[in-house]
Amino acid sequence: MTTEASLYIPTLADMLTARTRIDPYIHRTPVLTSRMLNELTGAELFFKCENLQKAGAFKARGASNAVFGLSDEQAARGVATHSSGNHGSCLSYAAGRRGIPCTVVMPRTAPQAKKDAVAGYGARVVECEPSTSSREAVFAEVVAESGAEFVHPYNDHRVIAGQATCSAELIEQVEGLDAVVAPIGGGGMVSGTCLTLSNLAPGIRIYAAEPEQADDAFRSFKAGRIIADDAPDTVADGLKVPLKELTWHFVRDHVTDIHTVSEEEIVAAMKLIWKRLKIVMEASSAVTLAAILKNPSVFAGKRVGLIVTGGNVDLDRLPWN
Amino acid sequence: MTTEASLYIPTLADMLTARTRIDPYIHRTPVLTSRMLNELTGAELFFKCENLQKAGAFKARGASNAVFGLSDEQAARGVATHSSGNHGSCLSYAAGRRGIPCTVVMPRTAPQAKKDAVAGYGARVVECEPSTSSREAVFAEVVAESGAEFVHPYNDHRVIAGQATCSAELIEQVEGLDAVVAPIGGGGMVSGTCLTLSNLAPGIRIYAAEPEQADDAFRSFKAGRIIADDAPDTVADGLKVPLKELTWHFVRDHVTDIHTVSEEEIVAAMKLIWKRLKIVMEASSAVTLAAILKNPSVFAGKRVGLIVTGGNVDLDRLPWN
Structure with missing residues (x-):
């Protein structure tokens, strides 16, 4: 594992410190399930609802x-x-x-x-x-x-240690997970997930999901080095930002695979989650279910956690209207 | 307390039996809060999310x-x-x-x-x-x-005993409630709330909220006898049905007051809840917050539970579009 000398990689201890530190200021968000979505995917899905987090996002x-x-x-x-x-x-x-x-x-x-x-x-x-x-x-x-x-949005060890508390809660709330799928933009949530799971539950596979139209993480992952997008445009507007050194470190070392999905697949998955789970969540949060629906054989028969990253949506401009 | 001889009034024991019986088939739904909505109303609001219930409703x-x-x-x-x-x-x-x-x-x-x-x-x-x-x-x-x-939608002792399990959960999830506000249509949820709270937490006041354009419960409550609406029409389409004998019994004996709200107030409260709580819920479920916003002096400084009754919404026809 090589990293720039100046790069401080947050540790499990940092996550544990973060957990105690932020406890009074954040919600322990609920995990929702839907029998219908389980039947549709052939998997057991557990939605960790960070759209219900303070200020409406895991951030x-x-x-x-x-x-x-x-x-x-x-x-x-x-x-x-x-x-x-x-x-x-x-x-x-x-x-x-x-x-x-x-x-x-x-x-x-x-x-x-x-x-x-x-x-x-x-x-x-x-x-x-x-x-x-x-x-x-x-x-x-x-x-x-x-x-x-x-305070950088994601390329910051304090921020990653904070995001890492989300999957620490998730594995307490749901036993026996086989995989966790998170959206990837800059990679803060994915990095935090990697930090926690690689230490506390190394058997759980970590997948990232990304819009085809902002697929820098996918291309970086395949190339083995950071590749930035040129002016990406997607309905999943939280996922336009590129990986940086710190998040690339976690993605490279701990992510099993990255799946990309089309704009139509994102909007369809978003509407399906609104309809079935009765939650308001962002298009950016829908890439996970879209990836599972697109790759059923990867997830069938598995217990899968999905991180619902945020719920800040302009209700007057829904992407299916 | 007089009732028709043929009317079986469900009891606390019936609620407790129901609770054990239905436990494998229903969700213990989460309670959500919003600091911003608390600031707006001057009350502490606790939203019992039956929109996240199986099949999307407390029913x-x-x-x-x-x-x-x-x-x-x-x-x-x-x-x-x-x-x-x-x-x-x-x-x-x-x-x-x-x-x-x-x-x-x-x-x-x-x-x-x-x-x-x-x-x-x-x-x-x-x-x-x-x-x-x-x-x-x-x-x-x-x-x-x-x-x-x-199985009648609400004028049925088995149904009321089942709905009564909702507030039994709520008072375990939130301590020290001063009041609970529930939407009223046929009165099944309100009756269940009355059944449980009058027995287990008689200090908690029970309020019902109703559309002005389907205000049969309000008028019945004021008149002291059941008055049905003539073809009510409201965006809160779950609340068009009238009280019946069994639900009237509970409303008459245990409800502190019924507040009515306009169509505009319902839609505004619905959108506010979607925006702030990040949940998809029906217009029928928004009458509670609308009533609190309309009557701030009744609820200010109080800890108030609101029953979010359902989440089955046609996403292609939102009332603010």
């Missing part, structure tokens, strides 16, 4: 671990990130719980509903132009001026 | 109690009901679990999706014309020919 775990792990001195200067998705609102949520400043740099073009969600938990939203160079420049300015601690 | 409880309480001889002849809503699919579900015949008489004009749901759990669907006289004639024929046991 409340990693953000809380980062925020509550800061020293008082660091905390006083606040936290900052750039995100147009769930990490921004989850970091805002966690900072709000600790009562410290939070700044989220978001593209001016991000939907107002997303800006409102971030601001709704108390963070300051700073807009940038919708380009990497503008984002980096604006973000550097925010950090320089405030001394805020940068 | 799986009462139907299972009726079906699994039958003698083998009765059971062999099967069960029958008339319903265009959740009771039909829940009775079908319970009969399927016992492996006995089930017939559901439905108006020819009922949505195909509802007929499919009933048939999907194994019942035979028999169509009638959309009139009371046709329904009664067709239903009488079904019973005469099969000898099937009639």
Whole structure:
């Protein structure tokens, strides 16, 4: 196992510390089942509902671990990130719980509903132009001026240790799992799953699921090195971001396989979950069931955990309408 | 307390028997909370998620109690009901679990999706014309020919004892409740709630919530006798049915008050719950939050349980689209 010397790989001890640290700020989310979906797939499916998590996404775990792990001195200067998705609102949520400043740099073009969600938990939203160079420049300015601690959405050991608490709960809630399937974007949830399961339940296979139209993780996995997408576009908008060093480490070493699914398969699986499980979850969370439906022989007869990663959906723009 | 001599009022013992009997066939549904909804209402709200129940509705409880309480001889002849809503699919579900015949008489004009749901759990669907006289004639024929046991959607002591198991779970899951609010249509859920709470937690106040456009329970409660609606029409389509003798008994004796809400208030509360709790639930289930939002002084500072009665929604026809 080779890694950059500077790369701190979070450990089981970090996950256990995170678990105690974030316990007061997160929900132990329920696991739901559906006899009909079991019959449809020939597998026993267990949906770990992080859409019911605080701030509506598993990212409340990693953000809380980062925020509550800061020293008082660091905390006083606040936290900052750039995100147009769930990490921004989850970091805002966690900072709000600790009562410290939070700044989220978001593209001016991000939907107002997303800006409102971030601001709704108390963070300051700073807009940038919708380009990497503008984002980096604006973000550097925010950090320089405030001394805020940068909490990356996924390429951060504190965040991964926080996400890792999810599968620690799952294996307590469901005995005898054969496999866990998680969506992969930047790889934070998959990395956390790898961290926990490789230590506590190494017999459980870990699969990742990804949109065909944002398949950088799939191509990286097959190539054996990080390959980034060029402007991916998918209804699963939480999964557009690329792997980074830290998450690549976990994916490379612990993931059994990565399955890709089409846009139509994602939307069909999303609607099926809404209809059968009666939960509101994001298109990004539907890639797991879509992958199982597409590869029945891999999962038939198995007890399979699926991570439902988030529930922040624009109810006025559902992808099947 | 006066009741018709022929009316058997289910007791706490019946609820306890039901609880053991139906345990293998129903989910212990989770209770969800939302800090944002607490802030909005000034109350502490606990949502008992029967939308996540088997077959997507609390009615799986009462139907299972009726079906699994039958003698083998009765059971062999099967069960029958008339319903265009959740009771039909829940009775079908319970009969399927016992492996006995089930017939559901439905108006020819009922949505195909509802007929499919009933048939999907194994019942035979028999169509009638959309009139009371046709329904009664067709239903009488079904019973005469099969000898099937009639399980009324709510005016049935076995059904009420089954629904009563819901609040028995709720008071184990949430300590120190001050009030429970449930939607009222025919009154099965409210009656079950009254049965359990009046015996096990008489300090908890019981409120019912009802659409203004189907306010027969409200008017009955104020008048002190059953008053039926004339062709009610509401987005909360599970709540159009009138109280009957048995449910009126419980409402009259144990309900603190009934609040009515407008169509707009129902849809707004429904969307708010979908957005904040990330659950798919019916318009009928939203009357509770709508009533709390409309009457903040009644609930402020209180710990309040809300029964989310069902999640069977046509995702292609959401009321805010």
